[in-house]
Amino acid sequence: MVLVVEGKKLCVGYESEETALWVVENLDIGVEQGITYCLMGESGCGKSTIGNAIAGLLPPYAKTGGELIILGKKVIDNNNRMFNGIRGKIVVKIPQDPSSALNPFMTIGGQLSLAIRNHFPNLTDKEVKEKTLELLSEVRLDKEVYDLYPHQLSGGMKQRAAISLALVPEPKIVVADEPTSALDAYLRFTISSLLKRLQKEWELTMIFITHDISIAKHACDIVSVIYAGRIVELGKAEDIFNTPKHPYLELLLRATPHRLSREKLVDIPGIPPPPGRYPLGCKFHPRCPYVFDRCKYEEPSLSKVNNRMVRCWRYNE
Amino acid sequence: MTAQLYSTLQDIFSMIKKTWRKRIVFRVACTTIALIALLATIGPYVAPYPGQGIGIEIDRTKALQPPSLEHLLGTDNLGRDVLSRILFALQRAITSCIVVVFISFLLGLFVGSFMALAPKYLEILLSYAVELLLALPSVLLAALLAIIMGGTYESIVTALIVTWFPWYGRVAYLQARSLRELDFVKIPIYYGLPKWYIVLKHIAPNIVAPMLIEALSDMGSVVLEISTITFLFGIGIRSIEEPDLGMIIAYSLRDLTTAPWTFIAPAITLTIIAISFTLFGELIYEQYHPVLKKRWWLWF
Amino acid sequence: MLTLNYIVKRFFISVLLIFGVVSITFVLTQFTPGDPAVIWAGKPRGPGATIAIAKAREYLGLDLPLHQRLALHMYRFFVGDWGVSVEFKQQVLVLVVRNFVASLEIVVYAFIIAMPLSLWLGTKASLSRGGLADKVIYFLSVIIAGAPRFLIAALLYLVLYITGYSSLGLRISPLYATFTGYTGFITLDTLLNGNLSMFIDSLLRILPPAISLASYPIGVITRVIRVSLAETFEEEYVRQAISLGIPRKIVVRKYAYPNILSVVAQLSGLLFSYLLLETMVVENVFSREGLGTLISRAIVASDYPLLVGATAFTAMVLIIANTLADIIQAITNPRVQL
Numbered sequence: 001m002v003l004v005v006e007g008k009k010l011c012v013g014y015e016s017e018e019t020a021l022w023v024v025e026n027l028d029i030g031v032e033q034g035i036t037y038c039l040m041g042e043s044g045c046g047k048s049t050i051g052n053a054i055a056g057l058l059p060p061y062a063k064t065g066g067e068l069i070i071l072g073k074k075v076i077d078n079n080n081r082m083f084n085g086i087r088g089k090i091v092v093k094i095p096q097d098p099s100s101a102l103n104p105f106m107t108i109g110g111q112l113s114l115a116i117r118n119h120f121p122n123l124t125d126k127e128v129k130e131k132t133l134e135l136l137s138e139v140r141l142d143k144e145v146y147d148l149y150p151h152q153l154s155g156g157m158k159q160r161a162a163i164s165l166a167l168v169p170e171p172k173i174v175v176a177d178e179p180t181s182a183l184d185a186y187l188r189f190t191i192s193s194l195l196k197r198l199q200k201e202w203e204l205t206m207i208f209i210t211h212d213i214s215i216a217k218h219a220c221d222i223v224s225v226i227y228a229g230r231i232v233e234l235g236k237a238e239d240i241f242n243t244p245k246h247p248y249l250e251l252l253l254r255a256t257p258h259r260l261s262r263e264k265l266v267d268i269p270g271i272p273p274p275p276g277r278y279p280l281g282c283k284f285h286p287r288c289p290y291v292f293d294r295c296k297y298e299e300p301s302l303s304k305v306n307n308r309m310v311r312c313w314r315y316n317e
Numbered sequence: 318m319t320a321q322l323y324s325t326l327q328d329i330f331s332m333i334k335k336t337w338r339k340r341i342v343f344r345v346a347c348t349t350i351a352l353i354a355l356l357a358t359i360g361p362y363v364a365p366y367p368g369q370g371i372g373i374e375i376d377r378t379k380a381l382q383p384p385s386l387e388h389l390l391g392t393d394n395l396g397r398d399v400l401s402r403i404l405f406a407l408q409r410a411i412t413s414c415i416v417v418v419f420i421s422f423l424l425g426l427f428v429g430s431f432m433a434l435a436p437k438y439l440e441i442l443l444s445y446a447v448e449l450l451l452a453l454p455s456v457l458l459a460a461l462l463a464i465i466m467g468g469t470y471e472s473i474v475t476a477l478i479v480t481w482f483p484w485y486g487r488v489a490y491l492q493a494r495s496l497r498e499l500d501f502v503k504i505p506i507y508y509g510l511p512k513w514y515i516v517l518k519h520i521a522p523n524i525v526a527p528m529l530i531e532a533l534s535d536m537g538s539v540v541l542e543i544s545t546i547t548f549l550f551g552i553g554i555r556s557i558e559e560p561d562l563g564m565i566i567a568y569s570l571r572d573l574t575t576a577p578w579t580f581i582a583p584a585i586t587l588t589i590i591a592i593s594f595t596l597f598g599e600l601i602y603e604q605y606h607p608v609l610k611k612r613w614w615l616w617f
Numbered sequence: 618m619l620t621l622n623y624i625v626k627r628f629f630i631s632v633l634l635i636f637g638v639v640s641i642t643f644v645l646t647q648f649t650p651g652d653p654a655v656i657w658a659g660k661p662r663g664p665g666a667t668i669a670i671a672k673a674r675e676y677l678g679l680d681l682p683l684h685q686r687l688a689l690h691m692y693r694f695f696v697g698d699w700g701v702s703v704e705f706k707q708q709v710l711v712l713v714v715r716n717f718v719a720s721l722e723i724v725v726y727a728f729i730i731a732m733p734l735s736l737w738l739g740t741k742a743s744l745s746r747g748g749l750a751d752k753v754i755y756f757l758s759v760i761i762a763g764a765p766r767f768l769i770a771a772l773l774y775l776v777l778y779i780t781g782y783s784s785l786g787l788r789i790s791p792l793y794a795t796f797t798g799y800t801g802f803i804t805l806d807t808l809l810n811g812n813l814s815m816f817i818d819s820l821l822r823i824l825p826p827a828i829s830l831a832s833y834p835i836g837v838i839t840r841v842i843r844v845s846l847a848e849t850f851e852e853e854y855v856r857q858a859i860s861l862g863i864p865r866k867i868v869v870r871k872y873a874y875p876n877i878l879s880v881v882a883q884l885s886g887l888l889f890s891y892l893l894l895e896t897m898v899v900e901n902v903f904s905r906e907g908l909g910t911l912i913s914r915a916i917v918a919s920d921y922p923l924l925v926g927a928t929a930f931t932a933m934v935l936i937i938a939n940t941l942a943d944i945i946q947a948i949t950n951p952r953v954q955l
């Protein structure tokens with residue numbers, strides 16, 4: 001299958017005046033066309049960084065290594081990032097907090113029109129307005145929203161508006177960075193359903209970043225679990241949560257409340273290691289209940305187990 | 318309390334040290350300030366013509382001479398050595414500036430902190446009073462006080478203290494207000510410890526550090542303000558012989574076109590003082606400002 | 618509606634503050650150390666002194682009970698009777714307003730010059746953050762703002778002198794006696810009178826002091842805009858716009874500028890107060906009539922009523938200006954509901 005997004009030994013790090021550290025190291029990632037690919041993990045595990053890297057939104061003081069190829073074009077080659085023509089046209093990002101993603105000084109219609117005019121300079125004013133209204137209806141927003149300012153919208157409406165803004169350039173790849181985290185619980189499914197529908201209708205390839213297991217189950221086809229900047233398990237959404245293989249995923253599921261289940265929640269001891277202080281060997285070994293000697297010194301590689309990829313010595317003989 | 322004072326001073330020192338390491342201009346500003354302080358202390362003793370500096374001696378035969386080896390900055394309209402005049406005036410300017418800033422700072426600090434702990438009605442009343450004082454123009458107030466207090470230098474100092482301390486008061490009040498919700502302030506209040514004690518021991522040490530840096534930076538503006546007032550109105554100068562930067566500049570304007578050095582020398586001195594202090598404060602602020610710290614090219 | 622709330626509150630506070638100013642003037646006139654009547658009469662000496670002091674005593678109503686004095690003072694304040702100037706023998710209020718307006722004209726023109734220039738410079742600096750333009754603009758603005766106003770004014774004066782235009786700073790020329798002033802703003806008045814050549818002349822005359830004065834706000838506003846824009850460029854919605862490929866010019870104009878309006882408004886309010894005082898220095902260098910000359914003569918003559926009146930008037934104008942600036946700041950502030 002054609003890989004729309006392909007990362008080979010991708011590394012991303014940040015350099016500040018005091019320190020320089022790699023958040024993501026030697027990541028191999030492959031996303032197929034038309035799939036919703038989930039990057040799942042706790043806060044600080046590097047999933048947002050990966051999302052930003054794919055969307056071309058890494059700040060200039062970031063360092064990269066390895067390769068990232070989008071639709072056949074190399075956009076990251078060691079420390080060179082060449083996103084001109086890709087960023088904002090082929091790949092877009094839906095940000096986490098919709099309130100800060102919309103210009104508070106312009107109406108929704110105004111912002112959309114501006115983006116549309118910028119992208120399709122040959123349209124007449126009437127056509128621009130039509131297109132704006134079309135986009136609004138795609139995200140199920142009323143026509144009246146056109147003249148409203150962001151602060152007059154509710155959280156869910158703001159998120160829809162942000163999504164519509166991202167869809168203006170008719171992209172092929174959409175990176176959704178925790179699109180539901182800033183919303184109330186009941187809105188989450190609405191928005192994730194919206195995204196799922198949009199993905200099918202527009203034949204998008206979606207990179208869905210989240211830490212919410214139920215959303216991942218609902219909206220995503222393939223799920224990759226990230227820990228300490230590495231993929232530790234990769235598989236189909238319907239399989240991976242029913243039969244977790246990697247200890248991290250196992251513990252994660254046990255620590256997450258499932259509705260209608262009265263099982264006791266078990267906490268995962270310890271905290272995820274901060275970038276720059278990743279332990280030797282398997283990055284999860286300090287917190288792993290199944291740890292044995294090999295885990296402490298050698299880092300396992302991602303290997304195929306049945307229909308899954310797992311990075312764990314228990315499966316990697 | 319000395320321990321807290323020491324730790325506050327340490328905080329300030331570390332801020333200064335860090336900025337010193339990072340920006341060359343800051344080093345220049347700091348050295349200039351040190352130089353100014355030095356000159357202000359020993360100025361009158363190293364002035365080449367101390368009698369002329371203080372204004373006792375005049376020599377009309379040597380009036381308005383351009384800078385030469387004898388008189389490094391030339392002579393003014395009464396034949397006095399400009400350099401000596403400036404050195405004497407400098408001491409006066411810096412001492413009065415220190416007095417103003419020191420007193421306003423302390424006054425503002427304590428009034429502001431006290432305001433935060435006071436009962437509600439007092440708090441509102443005091444903040445109203447502070448806002449009112451902030452609306453008063455310093456220069457005009459100095460003129461007013463000059464008449465009441467008989468045209469002494471104290472009227473300028475008083476006027477400036479009255480108009481400056483509300484600034485510190487407001488800052489201190491806002492900071493203290495956020496502190497008063499914290500336990501280490503609430504508990505002593507609950508136990509009935511006297512308010513002044515709490516302010517002294519708990520609140521003041523925590524808000525002093527950034528305010529002190531600002532106070533140092535303000536010194537530049539205060540020197541300018543004092544000179545402006547003396548320049549305009551000559552308040553507090555009992556005779557035109559006395560050295561005062563504002564007065565020197567005011568009288569040198571007469572001969573601006575014929576003997577520009579008499580104006581430029583003291584004016585540049587003032588400029589250097591003002592800029593050094595301002596830069597000092599601004600550069601430290603930049604160093605700790607989260608956004609400006611990132612020195613990278615914008616990516617569009 | 619949070620903003621409406623704020624506006625009403627602010628307006629109310631400003632009214633209270635003005636009352637505060639009235640009270641301060643009351644204290645300043647009636648409770649000076651020594652004999653208030655002597656001070657009010659301008660510390661007179663020689664023949665006629667006792668008469669003057671007696672008149673002052675009667676005027677101030679020092680023999681009346683306190684509440685009556687207060688009522689009298691308040692009434693007079695709002696009616697416009699602020700006393701008679703000892704030195705100029707005219708109504709204090711009239712004198713103060715006339716000279717105040719002369720100084721105000723310079724301040725207004727200084728703002729008109731400073732605003733667009735600062736905006737341009739600040740934008741340039743923040744767009745090349747850390748680069749050459751940024752450093753140059755920053756240090757230039759520190760220097761011209763840090764230099765005392767009389768230095769810049771004197772330098773400008775020297776330039777004019779050398780080029781033979783030194784009378785340019787003077788406010789009026791003998792030709793000016795031929796029109797009626799409406800606003801006291803000479804530039805406006807000449808325009809309103811329809812006299813174009815005089816208008817241009819008056820405009821030219823106000824440029825040197827206005828430019829000298831403008832140096833301060835240019836230095837300060839440029840730096841503030843530089844920082845505010847830098848902060849705004851970090852905002853998420855600006856990054857979104859950039860990532861969607863919206864060109865830089867539009868991002869700056871439609872996304873960044875509206876965000877800094879409130880900061881600039883508040884700053885302008887503070888600057889206004891400072892500039893009003895700095896104008897006196899500039900006027901002095903260019904030998905112009907204005908608030909500065911008024912006060913100087915008042916001090917020499919111990920003209921207390923005039924000084925009290927000038928302080929009160931200036932304080933009130935400052936309160937109003939700051940209130941306006943605060944209200945604009947609240948309206949344009951994106952953090953609060955627009």
